[in-house]
Amino acid sequence: MTATMNTAALLAAEQERVDNVFYRMLWRARVMKKHLKTAKAPVLEGRFWGDAPDSPYAKGLATIGQAVTPNTSVTLLQHSIPEKDYTDQVPTKTFHDNVFYSKNGFAWTGGQLDQSLSIMLPRTIGRVWRERPTKAARVIETGTIIACEHPYTYGDWIFEHLMCIAHAGEFPQPLVLPGWIGDRGYVKRDLDRLGIDYISTDGPVRIKKACVLHKQNPGALLKAADAVAFRKLFGVETRAPDRGSILYLSRDGIASDQVKKDRDYNSAAIAKVVDELGGQTVWTGDKGLDDYVALAAQADIVSAEHGAALLNMMCWHPRVVIEVLDDAWWSRCFVFLSQACGVEYHGALRTKGRSEDDIRQLIQAHLANAKALSPAAL
Numbered sequence: 047m048t049a050t051m052n053t054a055a056l057l058a059a060e061q062e063r064v065d066n067v068f069y070r071m072l073w074r075a076r077v078m079k080k081h082l083k084t085a086k087a088p089v090l091e092g093r094f095w096g097d098a099p100d101s102p103y104a105k106g107l108a109t110i111g112q113a114v115t116p117n118t119s120v121t122l123l124q125h126s127i128p129e130k131d132y133t134d135q136v137p138t139k140t141f142h143d144n145v146f147y148s149k150n151g152f153a154w155t156g157g158q159l160d161q162s163l164s165i166m167l168p169r170t171i172g173r174v175w176r177e178r179p180t181k182a183a184r185v186i187e188t189g190t191i192i193a194c195e196h197p198y199t200y201g202d203w204i205f206e207h208l209m210c211i212a213h214a215g216e217f218p219q220p221l222v223l224p225g226w227i228g229d230r231g232y233v234k235r236d237l238d239r240l241g242i243d244y245i246s247t248d249g250p251v252r253i254k255k256a257c258v259l260h261k262q263n264p265g266a267l268l269k270a271a272d273a274v275a276f277r278k279l280f281g282v283e284t285r286a287p288d289r290g291s292i293l294y295l296s297r298d299g300i301a302s303d304q305v306k307k308d309r310d311y312n313s314a315a316i317a318k319v320v321d322e323l324g325g326q327t328v329w330t331g332d333k334g335l336d337d338y339v340a341l342a343a344q345a346d347i348v349s350a351e352h353g354a355a356l357l358n359m360m361c362w363h364p365r366v367v368i369e370v371l372d373d374a375w376w377s378r379c380f381v382f383l384s385q386a387c388g389v390e391y392h393g394a395l396r397t398k399g400r401s402e403d404d405i406r407q408l409i410q411a412h413l414a415n416a417k418a419l420s421p422a423a424l
Contacts, residue, residue: 201354292325295350
């Protein structure tokens with residue numbers, strides 16, 4: 047597992063580096079290509095209430111309203127944030143002859159590294175050099191690989207891999223994964239559950255007839271069709287939650303596979319407030335899909351720290367979501383997932399530097415605001 051995480055950390059760090067002139071020359075010299083070129087445009091709008099994240103991923107955020115919540119002295123702001131979507135439909139899968147797939151997940155055809163088939167965009171000339179097809183490769187007749195953008199964490203496994211599988215329908219097996227992804231426990235768990243034969247490789251593989259699965263949305267965007275496809279993939283049947291039930295999904299003590307910045311969610315204070323409200327705190331570190339499906343009846347109001355546990359909205363029908371954020375790491379993905387899942391109210395709550403009483407007042411304010419905006423919600 048250490049080698050797996052070291053590779054993931056190295057590749058993630060390279061993604062933060064800026065292309066240099068020599069790297070750009072590789073594109074001009076056609077050492078690299080991108081055969082799928084789908085334009086993106088900021089055509090979607092997400093709306094939420096509460097704290098405005100101070101994050102690079104909050105670009106374009108605008109405050110569009112405010113409300114003094116009933117029976118409290120708290121003023122909550124409403125925000126709007128744009129998101130890019132593909133302007134044309136992306137094929138769920140494409141087929142290619144004689145693909146060289148490097149041990150770290152970079153795909154070459156015809157002597158060119160094809161970004162449209164690879165695990166990510168190689169950001170440095172050194173990475174392109176190290177992934178070139180110079181070593182003898184294991185040869186298989188047919189197989190499938192998945193084209194990704196950001197495949198580092200458990201959440202990324204869902205966004206980047208499982209969503210491609212969910213939309214693909216039948217595809218040739220085995221699924222070929224670089225070892226730094228395929229050796230993870232949750233990957234084996236999910237693929238075994240789905241009955242998918244796969245290869246977790248520590249060396250290059252040459253696939254004579256390769257199928258490539260493609261993401262249907264850019265970045266970490268999920269839409270209503272994705273939630274439906276995810277439920278169908280795992281055979282999840284959703285149910286209406288008990289009115290007024292509250293779940294708090296706590297990632298207290300859980301370290302991200304990629305994001306190493308310290309994040310402070312004040313989990314103990316949130317758990318105490320949720321307990322006072324008659325809710326249930328769930329520690330997400332040891333939970334799997336079946337555990338979350340079993341919690342559907344308690345998921346009317348869901349509070350959760352920004353992280354993969356919020357993806358379980360796709361297994362439930364929450365009407366209110368309060369996302370707990372820390373500016374050290376936040377993205378807009380769960381605002382849009384709430385909309386995709388039909389959530390009536392999405393709130394954002396920053397807890398760092400706030401007292402237990404502050405947090406209590408803010409949670410109560412969000413619940414009061416949700417009820418005022420949609421009286422049937424609570």
